Amino acid sequence: MKLDRIYSAIVLIVIVCCASQCVSAAITTDGMLNDEKTITLPEDGGRWHLSVVGNLNSAQCKQLTTWMAQNEKLKQLVSQVHYHKVDVSTNIYKDRYAPTLQGVPAVRLQDSSGRIVYDATIRNIPYTAEGLYAALYHAVNRYYNKESCPRRPTPAPPLPDVVPAPDIQPILPEPERSVVDSSLVLVGIGGLALLVGFVIAWAKKYNSPKR
Secondary structure, eight states, rough: OHHHHHHHHHHHHHHHHHHHHHHHHHHHTTTTTTOOOOOOOOOOOOOEEEEEEEESSSSHHHHHHHHHHHHHHHHHHHEEEEEEETTTTSIIIIIIIITTTTSEEEEEEEEOOEEEEEETTTTTTSSSHHHHHHHHHHHHHHHHHHSOOOOEEEOOOOOOOOHHHHHHOOOOOOOOOOOHHHHHHHHHHEEEEEEEEHHHHHHHHHHSOOO
């Protein structure tokens, strides 16, 4: 029984930890950011464009425009950009937005050159103002990180052909040959001959019969 209780306690702890992780992931996905994290766009004279597009009288668009007007961080972002509210009945929507939007309502953020930085439609617009701001924040960060990546270096010039060094083998000195004087050889042979002659003569004299 004691082991069963310990096992049940461990399972309960694991379930609680998993649940907390899921809640944390859900909060992150919905865009809960620290107060210190704010969008700061460059002040170079080229203001970005933030657009709310759709039927401005619809409940969804009214909610989006309310967020822009009441959420402090979204209000701060609106103050840094050209803020547009584009109704689907206008020629601007038909000419500029309809060809590229996947649906309405939509929220679009563009840099000063018109490049799309963030684009969300009814299918993926966050459910809260905080979530929308977080999505915009991460999109701007991705934009800046991509822009700040170092450019690919140009190919280096080809290296000159390397001429292999000649295979030089060291010249080793020939072993010294012992040079024996020929005169010494003759003297040695002569001495040996005299010694042999002396031994033969002595042997004959010793073996000869006495008279």
